[in-house]
Amino acid sequence: MLLIYCPYCQVERAETEFHCGGEAHIARPADPSKASDEDWVEFLYMRTNTKGIAAERWRHNNGCGRFFNAVRDTVSDKFLKFYKAGEPMPDLEAIAKEAGK
Amino acid sequence: MSQPFRTEKGGRIDRAEQLSFTFDGEEMHGHKGDTLASALLANGVHLVGRSFKYHRPRGIISAGSEEPNALVGVYRHGDQTPNLRATQVELYQGLEAISQNRFPSLGFDIGAVNDSLSRFFPAGFYYKTFMWPKSFWDRVYEPIIRAAAGLGKPPKNPDQDSYGNIYAHCDVLIVGSGPTGLAAALAAAETGAKVILCDEQAEFGGTLLSETSASIDGKEPADWVTETIAKLSAMDNVTLLTRTTAYGYFAHNFIALAERVTEHVSKPDPKLPRERLWQVRAKEVVIAAGSIERPMVFPENDRPGILLAEAGRTYLNRYGVKVGHKVLVATACDTAWQAAFDLADHGVEVAAIADMREAPPENLVSIANARGIRVESGCVVTGTLGRKRVKAALLGRLMTSGQVASAGQIECDALLMSGGWTPTVSLYSQSRGKVVWDAEKGAYVPGKSVQNERSAGAAKGLYGLQASLEDGYAAGEEAAKAATGKSAKVTYAASTGGDAGSGGTLGAIPHDRNASTVKAFVDYQNDVTAKDVKLAVREGMQSIEHIKRYTTTGMATDQGRLSNMNALQIASGALQRPMTEVGLTTFRQPYTPTTFGLFAGVARGDFFDPVRKTPSHEWVVKNGGVFEDVGQWKRTWYFPKNGEDMHAAVARECKTVRDSVGLFDASTLGKIEVVGPDAAEFLERMYTNPWKKLAPGRCRYGLLLNDAGYITDDGVIGRLADDRFHVTTTTGGAPSVFSTMEDYLQTEWPDLDVWITSTTEQYAVAAVQGPKAREVIAPFIEGIDLSADAFPHMSVKEGTFCGVPCRLFRISFTGELGFEINVPRRHGKMMWETLAKEIEKYDGTTYGTESMHVLRAEKGYIIVGQDTDGTVTPQDAGMTWAIGKKKLDFVGKRGLERPDMIADNRKQFVGLLTKDPKVKLEEGAQITAAGNPATGTPAEGHVTSSYYSPALDRNIALAVVKNGHALEGKTLYVPMPDGSIPVEVTGTVFYDKEGARINV
Amino acid sequence: MSDLLASDLITPDAGESPLLNQGSVSILKAAPIARLSFRAREASLKAAGSVFGAALPTTPLACETAVKRAALWMGPDEWTLLAPEEDLKEVFEGIEAKLGDEPHALVDISERSEAVIVSGEKAVWLLNTGIFIDFSLDAFPVGTVTRTIFHKSPVMVWRTGSDTFVVEAWVSFMDYVAGLLVQSAQELEAA
Structure with a gap:
């Protein structure tokens, strides 16, 4: 059971309080009517499924209810960063480097 | 009774307390402090079981949890627990144990013929022997294998014990209480850190309990243990757990411990759990698990x-x-x-x-x-x-x-x-650490820490009493420092004796016997011999992982703690590759066999899952209603009267609703209050329908899609004020709709000034449906003009019901005049009982979910999740009327425009009427164009709903069919085992097509 | 009881017998109270707090209490406001009037949940049979309030004293939550 830090509650809690929401930073096109079919399919279905350092969405659904993002090494399950929704995607390469990956 | 192999004196058993027990029915005696194994040995009993494959006589080989042979069944509450290791079973008065894997008796066992036939059972024999003929598998091979396989017999009755659970946090968890673990506990505890010390044995002390030729601080090692434990137990920051196995090391320093609470007690207090699962989050872990002799x-x-x-x-x-x-x-x-x-x-x-x-x-x-x-x-x-x-x-x-x-x-x-000795690296390995070969020690030892842990003492191949103590202290200090930043000065105990010693061997011992006939066992429990390992290599297994699976070496309950190193060495010799290149299999959780009861914990019986009840529940029970489970909810399915069966009850209920009035509990429907200046804008974006022009006091049916364009939920939404909506969702969809709304609000449109709050349980809801609905509710409603003009279909108003505030909706899921009354939940019972009494005046009925389904099917209303399956669009469902045509965007709009969503051949929602009105289709049945389609013909669609319709006195069905909308009037077929059923494709509305009944 | 937070608000339901009353821990049904979910942006907090009578805390998991009022932090834009039942209308209308057109959402959730008061030296132990939170006083000081999971049920836990917790669950989950608490406490009665 993972240990997850909620950047809103500012505490670490067990995974059972959270729900993983998949890859982070996939924005819904601002004007969907202008999106091509390919763009829309990309938005709906295409995910990188990273083996290694990846940013993903989590929701503290049995806590404050907030969505936030986390950088996790999908191989080791180590979390490397937690940040609030709306904050820009951190430099994953720099984080990976710092983590010695 | 004599215990011929008992010593004159010494040992930690209580010689004053004699206990009697039976093994295979024979009464024997032992002492308090014995394990079943030690008591059997004291009585001169070595033969305790038969081996797995060859049924060879086997005896006790170890004194710990790694025991591969001495697996016994022990009776408890009249049923036996199989496969307990006699070395771990503590003796108690009246203990009844039996041997396993023998027939008819331990001494004479028919299966032992396998031993003489062993040339027919080489490694991999499962894979070779039972290959042909194929038809033999079901009738011959599998029954034989099933009869012969396995050790012990599963208990026959439901488990009468309870199992506890506790979540715990600590700074330092120490696994193992030999010299290393105790020293670590002393050092860590002294800093004030929160310490948990666990040991799988009945007593703390590990090897110190059997060490009589050494001394610590001038004391007998066992006395030092007693003093140390007394000191630790006096400290508030220390939790001491004996009989507790750390069986799993998981991510983020989450460690699972199995505590055997009453396993060792003759007559356990029923209030106590048999075992307790400790789910521990430790900041730091010290693995002082020791080592195992090879x-x-x-x-x-x-x-x-x-x-x-x-x-x-x-x-x-x-x-x-x-x-x-x-x-x-x-x-x-x-x-x-x-x-x-x-x-x-x-x-x-x-x-x-x-x-x-x-x-x-x-x-x-x-x-x-x-x-x-x-x-x-x-x-x-x-x-x-x-x-x-x-x-x-x-x-x-x-x-x-x-x-x-x-x-x-x-x-x-x-x-x-x-x-020689093999360090116990199981927990380290479970923590995802990679062991490294230490040539000097001749052992695999823990490498780099992946999690916040360190192995200490013999668990990392460090032997000798003084060295183990010192390493333990150091590990405890380091762990506490890492966890809390604090350190304290501890005086290290000084010991004499217990020297490390040297030597050791790996692999098969050379001999002068006929190598093709003798059996030298590598893995006792799985009956794997040195020969088998070599054979596996000869037959092409190169990787140790393959050798393991082919021979089953290391796959017994000890996970190869006894056998792995020897097997590796033998494989390495056969492969002519250095051992370090052969690889090592991974140790996985659990460290020792762990009961299902422990995993299940409290999740059984009434507490398997929350059982959610509505305020009408008690009344329904009293009035003979039959419930069905809808997710965690108990909903009334139907209300049988005077011995009616379900069919009769549902027919009566449906007819009564159409003729007079029915009362239905709709409390489980999800309710979300959407409030804020941007409430209408938000709903406009979420739902397909337009909301901005909906006047306060009015309702609208809302259809919710995902961004792919598929229907995910629906419900009626009422506007209470400019900035306040009362949204309803399906019963099952409530949490996911709420979560989806939060997702869009928080992450896509955080600028909107609107907030959502779940009010599902704030209100109890009664649906009153039927021509007499207005008369039924009128006497109790105040503050709302119920006339058709003042309160037409699809209205909502706040008033009172019997004096308590209510939100009254005029809506219908039956096609009849209908109202849904929302009152604060605590008044739900009163509301239900009031209305249930009132409808009697009109010969009305209470009705359940089954009638609700029939009534809505007669009207062609979809049930999301039954008539839709996540691939149905509003067009498919014939619900384009629900889409706000002028809206620039809503969730799913863009998805609906993708080419494959508007292509031909999509499955569309239609009605089906069997040519023979008495024939009822099966839900889920496939639909074909031809009456007798050739094998392999793809189906045109399937039946989603099927009921007997009392209003039409015939069977009706709903279905999704390829291009179904264009097939109205055509004949299709539903092939069934006893013949194809011809059906006519129709519209989805079977009853009151004009919708006149709703607007009265 | 007086040293407990909000002891004028969270009181045992006099009409109910204790679910459990045992030397080291008791479980009592709490009397009904008014609960309001308040959602707003930071700019509106001061005004809302002033009319409510207790400030709306901005520290995560914190609470503010005043005479017969308590404001619980539920999320960065979400508070649960507690008041005696009879004050519901006054509080609701007071906040609505004060905030006027300022964006906010106020929803009555009084009936949505029920609460039990778990109290005694074994209270922490009992909660930990189903909740994976470190309830040591330094990690979860008096006044801390949080939503979490008790076995399979969502709950809210509010520490109102060093040995006293208010455990709230949606009404239909309360049989499960209270039932399991009582069942798990059984072993404390063992010899």
Whole structure:
């Protein structure tokens, strides 16, 4: 059971309080009517499924209810960063480097 | 009764308290403090079971949880718990144990014929023997395998015990309480850190409990243990757990412990759980799990009476039990010598010490000489004799040529062996650490820490009492510092004796016997011999992972803690590759077998899952309603009257609703209050329908899609004020709709000034449906003009019901005049009872979910999740009317425009009428164009809903069919085992097509 | 009881017998109270707090209490406001009037949940049979309030004293939550 830090509650809690929401930073096109079919399919279905350092969405659904993002090494399950929704995607390469990956 | 192998004195058993127990029905005696294994040995019983494959007689080999042979069944509450390790079963008065894997008896076992037939059961025989003919599999092979396979028998009755759970946090978790673990606990506890110390045994102390030839701070090691534990238990920051196995090391320093609470008690208090699962989040972990002695792989090394040397010493020093009267010690390392010395000191005849090393340490030899013990160096055991217990061993002399020359036979009634020591790296390995080969120690030891843990003492291959203590202190200090930043000064205890010793061997012991016929066991429990491992290599298995699975070596309950290193060495020899290149299998959770009861915990019976009830529940129970489970909710399915069956009850309920009035509990529907200046804008974006122009006091049916364009939920939404909406969702969809809304609000449109709140349980909801609905509710409603003009279909208003505030909706899921009354939940019971009484005046009925389904199907209303399956669009469902045509965007709009969403051949929602009105289709049945389609013909669609319609007095169905909308009036077929059923494709509305009944 | 937070607000339901009353821990049903979910942006907090009578805390998991009022932090833009039942209308209308057109959402959730008061030296132990939170006082000081999971049920836990917790669950989950608490406490009665 993972240990997850909620950047809103500012505490670490067990995974059972959270729900993983998949890859982070996939924005819904601002004007969907202008999106091509390919763009829309990309938005709906295409995910990188990273083996290694990846940013993903989590929701503290049995806590404050907030969505936030986390950088996790999908191989080791180590979390490397937690940040609030709306904050820009951190430099994953720099984080990976710092983590010695 | 006599215990012929009990020592005169010594050991930690309570000689004053004698306990009686039975093994296979035979009564024996032991003492408090015994394990079943030590008590059996005290009674001279070595033969305790039959092996898995060859049914060979097997005896106790170890004194710990790694025991591969002595698996027994123990009775509790009249049922037996199988496969308990006798070495871990604590003796109590009246304990009843039975041996396993034998028929008809342990002494005479028919399955033992497998042993003589063993040439037919080589490694991988499962994969070879049962290959053909294929038809034999079901009828012949599988029943035979099933009958023969497995150890022990599962209990037959429901588990009568309870199981506890506790979540715990600590700074430092210490696993193991030998010298290293205790020292670590002292050091960590002294800093004030929160410490949990656990040990799988009944007492703390580990090897110190059987160490009689050393001293710590001038005390007997066992006394030092007692003092140390007393000191630790006096500290508030320390939790001490005996009988507690750390069986799983998971991500983020999450460790699972299994505490056996009453397993060792004769008459357990029913209030206590049998076992307790500790789910521990530790900031730091000290793994002080010690090491395990390795068996020597010589021919016939599995006879009862052959034990690990340290186990023999433990039985002697800790339990006061002599493993035999004449004991041969075979070893490749120093530590076993102490076992011989201790036995000799207790008056046991030591037949010889056979050390395979050419020159064992001189000091040991001289001690042996002083005790008059015969010492054979450069000497190995090449075989053993005796059927149910070893009675002699064959010795062999190691020649410089590498050959072995016979060195005669030696009588003995027990044989202690030691191939050296293997550090217990299981937990480290579970923590995802990679072990590294330490050539000097001849062992795999923990490498870099992946999580916040460190192995200490023997668990990392560090031996010797003083070294273990010092490493323990250091590990405890380091762990506490890492967890809390604090340190404290601890005085290290000083010890004498308990020296590390040297030596050890890996792999098969050379011998002069016929290699093709003798069996030298590598994995006792799974009956894997050295020969099997070599065969696996010959047959092409290159990786240790393949060898493991082909031979099943290391797949027994000890996960190869006894066997892995020997198997690796044998495989490495056969592969002619260095051992380090052969690889090592991964240790996985659980460390020792763990019960299902422990995992299930409280999640059983009434508490398997929350059972959610509505305020009408009590009334329904009293009035004979039948419930169905809808997710966690109990909903009333139907209300049988006067012995009606379901069909009759539903027919009556439906008819009554259409003729007069019905009362239905709609409390479980999801309710979300959407509030804020941007509430309408938000709903506009979420739902397909337009909301901005909906006037307060009015409702609209809302259809919710996902961004792919598929229907995910629906419900009526009422506007209470400009900035306040009352949204309803399906019962099952409530949490996901709420979460989806939060997702869009928080992450896509955080600028919107609107908030959502779940009010599902704030209100109890009664639906009153039918021509008499208005008359039924009128007497109780105040503050709302119920006339058709003032309160038309799709209205909502706030008023009171019997004086309590209510939100009244005029909506219908039946096609009849209908109202849904929302009152604060605590008044739900009153509302239900009031209305249930009132409808009697109109010969009305309460109705359940089944009638609700029928009534809505007659009207062609979809049920999301039944008529839709996540691939149905509004167009498919014939619901384009629900889409706000002028809206620029809503969730799903863009998805609906993708080419495949508007392509031909999509499955569309239609009605079906069987040509024979009496025939009812099966929900889920496939639909074809031809009456007798050829095998492999793809279906045109399937039936989603099917009911008998009382209003039409015939069966009706709803379905999704390819291009269904264009097929109205056409005939299709539903092929069933007893013939194809012709059906006519129709519209989805079967009853009151004009919708006149709703607007009255 | 007086040293407990909000002891004038969270009181045992006099009409109910204790679910459990045992030397080391008791479980009592709490009397009904008014609960309001308040959602707003930071700019509106001061005004809302002033009319409510207790400030709306901005520290995560914190609470503010005043005479017969308590404001519980539920999320960065979400508070649960507690008041005696009879004050519901006054509080609701007071906040609505004060905030006027300022964006906010106020929803009555009084009936949505029920609460039990778990109290005694074994209270922490009992909660930990189903909740994976470190309830040591330094990690979860008096006044801390949080939503979490008790076995399979969502709950809210509010520490109102060093040995006293208010455990709230949606009404239909309360049988499960209270039932399991009582069942798990059984072993404390063992010899």
